[in-house]
Amino acid sequence: MIVVIGGGPAGRFAAARLAQAGREVVLVEREAIGGQCLNSGCMQVCALNDAARTMERAGEFAAAGVLDGVPHLAFPALLREMGAVQRTIRGVLDRETRAAGVEVRYGATARVEGRKVFIDDEEVETEAVVIATGSRPAVPPLPGTDLSGVYTARTLRTMPGLPAHLVIAGGGVSAVEFAYIFSRLGSQVTLLARRNLLGGLDPGLRRLARKELAGVEVREHAPLTRIVGTTRVEGARYGGEASGECDADAVLLAVGLVPQTSMVTGVEKGPHGEIIVDDQMQTSVPGVYAAGDAAGPPYLTPLARLQGVVAAENILGHEMKYAPRAVPQAIALANDLAFCVEDGDDDEIALSLPAPAGPGSFWSVPKGDTGMGKILVDPETGVLRGVWAASPGAGITATYLAEAMRRKMTVFDLEDLIEVHPLADGVHGLFAQAARLIREREADNKPPESGPGTR
Structure with a gap:
C-alpha cells in the first residue's frame, strides 16, 4: 500500500498516477479535497474577481449612461453561492479520484515519523508515502491578530458582510488581487506593503497594476505592526518612515504562506518548515516523498501537480526529475x-x-x-x-x-x-x-x- 497525505493538486495527481499503474493507494484528507487552490486560493480569487470585474464594468456603463445605475451587490449571497460552486467542484474531484482507483479517507489524520506512517494514530505498513499536506496563510506574531474581524484567505468566506474599510497587509500577488477585488465590490481599501508593491515584477506590469488599483490607498514600506481594538477590529498601525494608524473594521492578512508540516518529523526540513527534497521529490528518508506546498515555494498549482507526478513516477521505478523551466x-x-x-x-x-x-x-x-x-x-x-x-x-x-x-x-x-x-x-x-x-x-x-x- 502507498499512502498519500493531502488531497490538493500534488497529492491528488500523485495518488491518481499510482492507482492507474495498479498500486493500492490510500489518500488521507483531513478536510476537503482540492486543497488550498480550490477551497481558499485560486478558485476563490476567480469567483470574487469575476464579481469585482462585473461591478467595475457596470460602473463604467453607468457613467457612460449605458446602464441606469449600478446594481447592488449582495455580498453574503456572493460568498454563499461561491461555496456552492466549490462544493460542486469538490464532488467532481472526488469522483475523478475514486474512478482512478484511489481509496479516499476523509476526516482522518495522518502523521509521519521518519519511515513510520500513522493514520488516526494507528501505524500502517507502506511501500512508500507522499507528503502533500500543503500550506496555510502566514499569521505574523503581532498584537491584535486574535480580534474578531481579522481574516486570512482561508477564513475570508466567514465574513458576515462587506467591510466598510478593509486593511490588507501584504505587498505580493495575493494582497494585490484582494485589494482590487474588495475595492471594486465597494470597500474602502488600504494596502500596507512591507516593501515595494509587487517587487521584482516587470516595471511595465507594475505600473499597470498600480493603475488598476485606482481607488486603493497603497502605502509602501509600511509594515503592519499592530491591529487595534478591544474585542473586534477598530484600526491598524503600521511602521516605516511614515508610520501611523488608520481606521478599519476588518483586516485581511495576505503576507504569504507557510508549509503545513507539523505532522511530519524525522525528515530534513528548511527554516520555514518546508520539507527538503531532491530532484526526484524524495526526502532525506528513503521511500518518503514530498510534493507541492509542503516542499516549499513557489506555491504554484501547476508545479504542485508536476511534483506529485514526479514523486509517483519515481515510486513506480520510472526515473523522472523535477526540473521546470519557463513557468508562466x-x-x-x-x-x-x-x-x-x-x-x-x-x-x-x-x-x-x-x-x-x-x-x-x-x-x-x-x-x-x-x-x-x-x-x-x-x-x-x-x-x-x-x-x-x-x-x-x-x-x-x-x-x-x-x-x-x-x-x-x-x-x-x-x-x-x-x-x-x-x-x-x-x-x-x-x-x-x-x-x-x-x-x-x-x-x-x-x-x-x-x-x-x-x-
Missing part, C-alpha cells in the same frame, strides 16, 4: 497581468506595445487602459526569452508562449502568426517586428562583399 504566472486584476521570463543577458532585445481593444477591453479605451504586450528576444538567434502581457486573456497568452520558450522557438518561427480577430492581446504583433529588427541588425553588421577592384 498571472495576477488577476481588471486585466490578467501575465508573465514568463528566463534569465538572459543584458543585450537582449525588448519590444513592447499597448494592447489593442478587443473582447473584454473595448470599453477600456476611454480610460486608456487596454493593457500591454512585451517580449524579450535573444539578439543573435531570435529565441524567445520572455513575455509579459496585460489583457483579459493574458494568462492564456503566457501559457502557450511559455511552451514556445521551452521549445526554444524563435521570432522567425512566430512572425507569420495569424491571430483570431479581434483579439485583446498585445503580444502577437511583436514577433514580426523583432524578426525584422534582427535582420536589419545583421544587414548593418555584415561586411561588404569582396569583388573586382576591392582590397
